[in-house]
Amino acid sequence: MVAPLHEEPATGPVDGRAIAFFDVDETLIAVKSMFRFLRFYLAGLGRPPVEYASLRDELLARGRAGASRAELTREYYRVYAGHQVAEVAAWGRAWFAAEQRAGTFFLPAALAAFQAHRRRGDLTVLVSGSFSACLDPIARGLAAGAVIGARLEVAGGRYTGELVVPMIGPDKAAAVRAATRRYGVAAADCHAYGDDASDVPFLEAVGHPVVVGDDPALAALAAERDWPRLPGVPRGEPQPQPVPEPEPDGGARPRAGA
Numbered sequence: 001m002v003a004p005l006h007e008e009p010a011t012g013p014v015d016g017r018a019i020a021f022f023d024v025d026e027t028l029i030a031v032k033s034m035f036r037f038l039r040f041y042l043a044g045l046g047r048p049p050v051e052y053a054s055l056r057d058e059l060l061a062r063g064r065a066g067a068s069r070a071e072l073t074r075e076y077y078r079v080y081a082g083h084q085v086a087e088v089a090a091w092g093r094a095w096f097a098a099e100q101r102a103g104t105f106f107l108p109a110a111l112a113a114f115q116a117h118r119r120r121g122d123l124t125v126l127v128s129g130s131f132s133a134c135l136d137p138i139a140r141g142l143a144a145g146a147v148i149g150a151r152l153e154v155a156g157g158r159y160t161g162e163l164v165v166p167m168i169g170p171d172k173a174a175a176v177r178a179a180t181r182r183y184g185v186a187a188a189d190c191h192a193y194g195d196d197a198s199d200v201p202f203l204e205a206v207g208h209p210v211v212v213g214d215d216p217a218l219a220a221l222a223a224e225r226d227w228p229r230l231p232g233v234p235r236g237e238p239q240p241q242p243v244p245e246p247e248p249d250g251g252a253r254p255r256a257g258a
Helices: 033-044 049-064 069-080 085-102 108-120 132-142 170-183 197-204 216-225
Strands: 019-022 123-127 146-148 151-155 158-165 191-194 208-212
Touching: 019 108, 019 170, 033 049, 033 069, 033 085, 033 132, 049 069, 069 158, 085 132, 085 158, 108 123, 108 191, 108 208, 123 132, 123 170, 132 146, 146 170, 170 197, 191 197, 197 208, 197 216, 208 216
Parallel strands: 019 123, 019 191, 123 146, 191 208
Antiparallel strands: 151 158
């Protein structure tokens, strides 16, 4: 069973001897979930493609101008202000199903590592700056033990657009330390998989860090510290963009309880 967003499972013994923490975007999956989901979601709501393109380009431009990842993440989540949590979650399930139909969603090497940890009885935990609409379907599809992601403010069943708890950079390392304390597992026995330079604190928080992909800063650090590496997203091979499937009445809106 997947734990609620930003929470570990109920306190109890870990069946295996370790916890395996996995970043998600471009570590376990071949895409950036927040952007992919937003494009799918807006298309499903019948919004013109230019709306997504404008939002994406604005965020990218702010990043090039020096805005921090934390600032960009907060701005991204403001898009969902006023949207019903249950409806966004339903779209998340539809998005995940469409991604699996459209092409190779999971990265083979990282997926194989994830499955090996599960077979050993390790607790598998997804740790990501993405949010429940994207992460919960992925976690269920993988049978992950827990998921820890960004937590958004909710009022009256709707997102307010405010980010309560991010999950980037040092936040991920703090999540690892909290989980190891909670379960009485030595961090030195745990594993972490990440793909971005911002994952360095996350990777350093465990005894067995693994670098996924070819981020230059991480690749240099892996060589310096003799960290193992796994192949990441194949360059020059874009993933097919999933499209919402219309319902018989011409709409494409999934049911909140679906």
